[in-house]
Amino acid sequence: MSFKQIIGQDIPISILQNALAKNRLAHAYLFEGPPSIGKVFTALNFAKAVNCTNPVDGGLDCCDECPSCKKIDEKNHIDVMWIDLQKGKTKISIEQIRQMQARINLKPNEAKYKIFFVPDADQMNEEAQSALLKTLEEPPLKSILILTTSNLRGLLATIISRCQAVKFSPLKIEFIKDIIAKRYNIKDDAAYFLAYIAQSGLTEISSFAKKDVLVLKNKIIDEFVDFLDNQGSEFNFLKEAEEYILWALSVILWWYRDMLILKETSSAAALANKDRLDDLKSHSLKYDALQLGQIINIILRAILLLTETNVNSKLALTVMATDVLNSHLNKSLSN
Secondary structure, eight states, rough: OOOGGGOHHHHHHHHHHHHHHHTTSEEEEEEESSSTTSSHHHHHHHHHHEEEEEEOOOTOOSSSSSHHHHHHHHOTTTTTEEOOTTTTTBBBBBBHHHHHHHTTTSSSSSSSSSEEEEEGGGBOOOHHHHHHHHHHHSSSTTTEEEESSSSSSOOOHHHHHSEEEOOOOOOOOOHHHHHHHHHHHOOHHHHHHHHHHHHSSSSHHHHHSSOHHHHHHHHHHHHHHHHHBBBBBBBBBGSSSSHHHHHHHHHOOOOOOHHHHHHOOOOOTSSGGGGGGGHHHHHHHHHHHHHHHHHHHHHHHHHHHHHHHOOOOOEEEEEEEHHHHHHHHHOOOOO
């Protein structure tokens, strides 16, 4: 993959290519914009272009074939470091930043520049951000730091001011659908659904895109609907890993969001579950718009608890399901 594969972000790419053309690379970049619009993918390809041994397009893009490009793609380049949120943690720690600082002042081993990525930089705790600020105040030679964020308010103003800002704009759903359909070789209905999930930024889609998306998500929907209509049945995703739980909650969220769209607009154009239009129409008759909005908020609250706190996942999901069930029963009794 190279800059050519990035769709709908012409301005960010032109900023980066202009820096490459003039050989005026900043010591730190801040890629800011909504979730799942290509910030990390662009950062990865920028790192490849910076260090490519056989650049193309007059040095403005990577060849995607040299050893450096391949190592960066595979995340095993000795001069490229990723500072990711560790499994089971809710924040990037100061210890992770210190590990980066121990390497950032060293000369590159084989690359032109060492590259340090901090995806979702707003997830750094306060101590980690303060430590990072010291590095930004005294930028090392031959090193580039790339932060990405969907939440500028989560970063210290002093960090923002010491990075070159690169603003990413929201992609139209058609753009996202086309990217997903091409990348994973899947049909339009599945690609549309994944596009809405990706646009929300609630969960990573790559592992699910390699499966039968429609079968997988429809099983979750049917299981949840059965739980509401036949109290006492259990929904199996309670037993699954956290990644799957967030996927399942996203599926349920978009199910109710689609019903609300139908209720308010009577249009199927913006539906995520395009393959279940008839079911959506019949189920939406059970609710009014206010109730659908309340259910959506209940699900969003559960997602927030799971992603922002250490709450027990089974407890959070049980509370959510009970609240949705009560709303469902209240409406049923009133009809």
